[in-house]
Amino acid sequence: MLLSKQTSRRKFLLSSLIALPAMGIAVNGLTAAAAAQMVAPSLDAYTPIFFSPGEWTFILAACDRLIPADGRGPGAIETNVPIFIDQQLAGGLGSEVYLEGPFDVNAPATLGYQLPYTIQEIYRKGIASFELWCQATYGKHFALLDLKQRDDALKKMQGGQADFAAHGETVLKSKLLFSELLHHTQQGWLADPIYGGNKGMKSWIAIGFPGARASYLEWVAQHNVPYPLGPVSLTGERG
Amino acid sequence: MTNITNDEVDVVVVGLGWAGSLMSIELAQAGLRVRALERGGDRSNADFKYPKPADQYAYAVRNKVMVTPKDGALTVRHNMQSTALPTRQWGAFVPGTGVGGSGMHWTGVLIRPTPTDIKLKTYANQAYKPGILGEGMQIEDFPFTWDEIEPYMDKFDKICGLSSKTGNLRGQILVGGDPFEGPRSHPSPLPPLEDTLNSKMFADVASKMGYHPFPNPSANVSQAWKNPYGNQIAPCNYCGYCSKYPCLNFSKASPQTAVLDALKRMDNFDYRVNANVLKVEMHADGKTAKGVTYADADGNTVFQPAKIVVLAGFQFVNVRLMLLSGIGKPYDPISGKGTVGRNYAFLSNGGSTLFFKDKHFNPFATAGASGQMFNDISPGNFDGPSLGFIGGAKIHSSQATGAPIGTALPSGTPEWGQGWKEGMQDWYGHSMKVSITTSCMSYRDHYVDLDPTYKDPWGLPLLRITFDWKQNELRLQQHLRKIVLGITKELAPDSYSESFLGLDSHWDITKYVSTHNVGGAIMGDSPETSALNRYLQSWDVHNVFVPGGNAFPQNFQANPTSMIGALTLFAAQAIKDQYVKNPGPLVQA
Numbered sequence: 154m155l156l157s158k159q160t161s162r163r164k165f166l167l168s169s170l171i172a173l174p175a176m177g178i179a180v181n182g183l184t185a186a187a188a189a190q191m192v193a194p195s196l197d198a199y200t201p202i203f204f205s206p207g208e209w210t211f212i213l214a215a216c217d218r219l220i221p222a223d224g225r226g227p228g229a230i231e232t233n234v235p236i237f238i239d240q241q242l243a244g245g246l247g248s249e250v251y252l253e254g255p256f257d258v259n260a261p262a263t264l265g266y267q268l269p270y271t272i273q274e275i276y277r278k279g280i281a282s283f284e285l286w287c288q289a290t291y292g293k294h295f296a297l298l299d300l301k302q303r304d305d306a307l308k309k310m311q312g313g314q315a316d317f318a319a320h321g322e323t324v325l326k327s328k329l330l331f332s333e334l335l336h337h338t339q340q341g342w343l344a345d346p347i348y349g350g351n352k353g354m355k356s357w358i359a360i361g362f363p364g365a366r367a368s369y370l371e372w373v374a375q376h377n378v379p380y381p382l383g384p385v386s387l388t389g390e391r392g
Numbered sequence: 393m394t395n396i397t398n399d400e401v402d403v404v405v406v407g408l409g410w411a412g413s414l415m416s417i418e419l420a421q422a423g424l425r426v427r428a429l430e431r432g433g434d435r436s437n438a439d440f441k442y443p444k445p446a447d448q449y450a451y452a453v454r455n456k457v458m459v460t461p462k463d464g465a466l467t468v469r470h471n472m473q474s475t476a477l478p479t480r481q482w483g484a485f486v487p488g489t490g491v492g493g494s495g496m497h498w499t500g501v502l503i504r505p506t507p508t509d510i511k512l513k514t515y516a517n518q519a520y521k522p523g524i525l526g527e528g529m530q531i532e533d534f535p536f537t538w539d540e541i542e543p544y545m546d547k548f549d550k551i552c553g554l555s556s557k558t559g560n561l562r563g564q565i566l567v568g569g570d571p572f573e574g575p576r577s578h579p580s581p582l583p584p585l586e587d588t589l590n591s592k593m594f595a596d597v598a599s600k601m602g603y604h605p606f607p608n609p610s611a612n613v614s615q616a617w618k619n620p621y622g623n624q625i626a627p628c629n630y631c632g633y634c635s636k637y638p639c640l641n642f643s644k645a646s647p648q649t650a651v652l653d654a655l656k657r658m659d660n661f662d663y664r665v666n667a668n669v670l671k672v673e674m675h676a677d678g679k680t681a682k683g684v685t686y687a688d689a690d691g692n693t694v695f696q697p698a699k700i701v702v703l704a705g706f707q708f709v710n711v712r713l714m715l716l717s718g719i720g721k722p723y724d725p726i727s728g729k730g731t732v733g734r735n736y737a738f739l740s741n742g743g744s745t746l747f748f749k750d751k752h753f754n755p756f757a758t759a760g761a762s763g764q765m766f767n768d769i770s771p772g773n774f775d776g777p778s779l780g781f782i783g784g785a786k787i788h789s790s791q792a793t794g795a796p797i798g799t800a801l802p803s804g805t806p807e808w809g810q811g812w813k814e815g816m817q818d819w820y821g822h823s824m825k826v827s828i829t830t831s832c833m834s835y836r837d838h839y840v841d842l843d844p845t846y847k848d849p850w851g852l853p854l855l856r857i858t859f860d861w862k863q864n865e866l867r868l869q870q871h872l873r874k875i876v877l878g879i880t881k882e883l884a885p886d887s888y889s890e891s892f893l894g895l896d897s898h899w900d901i902t903k904y905v906s907t908h909n910v911g912g913a914i915m916g917d918s919p920e921t922s923a924l925n926r927y928l929q930s931w932d933v934h935n936v937f938v939p940g941g942n943a944f945p946q947n948f949q950a951n952p953t954s955m956i957g958a959l960t961l962f963a964a965q966a967i968k969d970q971y972v973k974n975p976g977p978l979v980q981a
Contacts, residue, residue, distance in 0.1 A: 219809065220809075223810045224813065226814065226816075226817050249455070249460035249461060249462055250460075253478070257475070262900075262902070263470075263898050263900040263901060265479060265480060265483050265902045266902075311807075339808075340453060343448075343797045344449035344797065345447055345449060347447075356796075356816075360796060360816050360820035361817075362756060362795075362796045362821075363756055364446070365443045365446035367442065367443065367445075367446040367629075367640060367641075368631055368641075369756065370627075370628075370629045370630055373754075373757045374587070377751055378754075380756075380757065387443050387446065
């Protein structure tokens with residue numbers, strides 16, 4: 154069983170990587186824990202709608218570090234978080250943003266988002282810049298780095314040390330790409346499975362959230378008693 | 393795209409939230425022909441049906457029932473010298489849209505301001521030595537007495553099925569309620585909600601420390617309630633999806649559950665949705681309005697003639713429509729003249745998050761208004777004058793929701809990776825908050841006007857907010873911090889984190905506080921300093937009435953909905969009793 158899961162995920166990652174012409178290298182970085190936790194046949198079979206094959210490879214590898222399979226509880230790959238992100242970006246995410254100019258891209262952070270980009274452009278331009286930065290810094294695409302390097306690269310993205318300007322992207326800072334990616338990864342892990350992530354409500358089971366049960370009249374006054382029932386989803390699935 | 397003119401009505405109501413629905417039913421009951429125009433879509437039973445609202449991602453992350461920034465953005469700047477920028481995404485506040493407005497997705501905390509709060513200027517003049525309060529502060533009294541407005545608060549409590557503990561019944565202080573509240577003419581219609589664990593822990597410690605906690609007054613009803621309009625509200629089942637959500641159990645008083653069922657049955661009322669009012673049209677004399685123009689969903693421009701125009705949109709929607717329509721004189725912060733845009737105020741929040749390894753808070757099993765609060769630190773109830781600032785706060789431990797996206801974790805927990813994932817498993821459901829919701833004074837240079845640069849999809853200028861924290865509010869925060877941390881330490885958590893504004897803080901529009909924006913078209917006794925009289929009637933255009941948070945001269949620490957409901961009912965009564973019989977200014981300037 155373990156072997157078949159492992160094989161399945163490797164095959165899937167490889168098939169995604171084939172489209173990246175520069176990468177004739179074996180895929181590494183799959184932890185034993187990741188393999189053990191891996192139950193994602195639909196992710197394997199999933200064809201991204203928004204992401205290109207190269208971007209998809211990055212998303213899979215990044216999600217796998219942002220919420221890894223290591224330790225207790227399900228990781229982002231096992232719970233189909235990349236599918237959530239892809240479907241949100243292909244759907245209406247960001248259509249609510251006010252994007253009329255002029256734009257003051259140097260505005261103070263307290264005045265909020267002020268870039269001329271849609272969220273789709275943030276991902277597209279951001280991933281392209283980050284991959285160039287990874288090439289320049291490590292000599293490899295992100296997905297081909299070992300785990301330690303991947304975490305190091307993500308930390309640099311988070312801290313703003315991944316210099317996108319040096320690779321032609323003068324407006325978008327790596328920090329913003331990181332914060333969007335992290336938020337969406339965590340949202341995909343915790344949102345109802347109807348949005349493509351949180352497969353099998355595994356994150357809810359892990360943290361003890363009962364999902365859409367939404368009826369606790371008999372529980373509200375039972376103080377400090379752990380709630381005994383597992384989650385239900387919007388579609389009536391039970392965990 | 394054509395120009396259409398509708399049949400004339402007696403009253404056109406712009407916006408069908410709390411203020412619009414209350415005004416509509418009161419005036420329709422008086423026999424007037426009323427038409428409401430709502431910029432958003434309809435929201436009916438299908439939108440409330442279980443399990444649809446039990447979806448944190450759709451409602452709390454993607455703001456499903458809120459206006460989009462694309463359609464409803466404002467611009468913001470910290471001072472008059474800088475260039476305002478648009479709220480491209482929502483952050484500090486999230487205004488609603490659609491039938492029910494913010495009244496559909498509010499949390500349901502139905503607390504009144506105190507008698508001191510409504511006469512704050514008088515209190516300040518009596519209690520503070522001249523020169524103590526910051527320069528440029530321009531707080532005002534509400535233009536009525538407690539005894540005049542209380543019957544309308546009482547009426548709104550009954551419309552909502554207030555579930556609370558009575559603290560002051562006609563002057564008699566009752567145990568377990570808020571001893572600082574103004575006298576009530578009647579007890580709370582329904583008993584309070586059940587306490588959650590955090591509420592009980594907070595209340596026990598606060599009492600021990602000498603404060604006077606009481607259950608959050610709630611419009612999530614504790615028992616079945618039939619209100620004066622004949623609408624029935626079902627007992628709350630503590631579903632955990634309240635603030636930002638339609639109520640799946642029909643337990644939260646909202647325009648839908650408390651007003652619209654009865655209103656929609658009336659032949660002399662109707663409403664149009666996706667009707668975005670662009671302007672109030674004036675008669676040639678400039679003294680009265682003749683109706684409003686709106687854009688419908690098909691792109692038509694529609695003129696709706698009416699004898700009375702009620703602007704009942706959200707605070708800044710109302711002020712913007714007044715500015716776009718030339719109703720009243722725009723406020724000029726340099727000369728201090730003009731009134732429309734004057735006295736804009738927001739509010740601040742903060743508090744501590746306490747982590748207890750061995751406590752199960754079951755945060756999903758909660759009502760929006762679940763919690764306990766105390767009012768000891770509100771104006772007149774503590775030594776504000778000696779501390780040198782004015783204002784106060786509700787200090788509370790509320791548990792509005794337990795949905796997991798955005799769960800707070802102990803400081804030091806990694807923001808991502810294995811540590812975050814395991815932190816979520818270790819700490820979800822093991823934290824509670826001690827929070828502050830503060831007052832906010834009004835100042836000469838805090839105001840709203842039309843932005844010179846940015847436009848909405850209909851080509852009209854956005855409203856521009858000029859606002860930042862002043863030392864008065866920041867010093868209040870620092871004082872509250874000491875009190876909250878005192879309670880926090882007494883609760884003895886395994887660890888805690890804190891969030892308060894430092895003395896050099898600027899307003900951060902990315903962090904949610906509350907959608908309690910107030911002022912801009914305030915009510916008052918003088919047309920020199922207020923846009924509206926005590927009946928929410930424009931001093932300048934007597935057949936325009938403007939109910940909403942826009943009428944508050946500054947922000948008190950209580951949540952605004954109780955006062956908005958009361959003001960609206962007070963104005964509706966005056967329109968019915970006086971204005972209809974004799975149209976003209978209800979107060980002589």
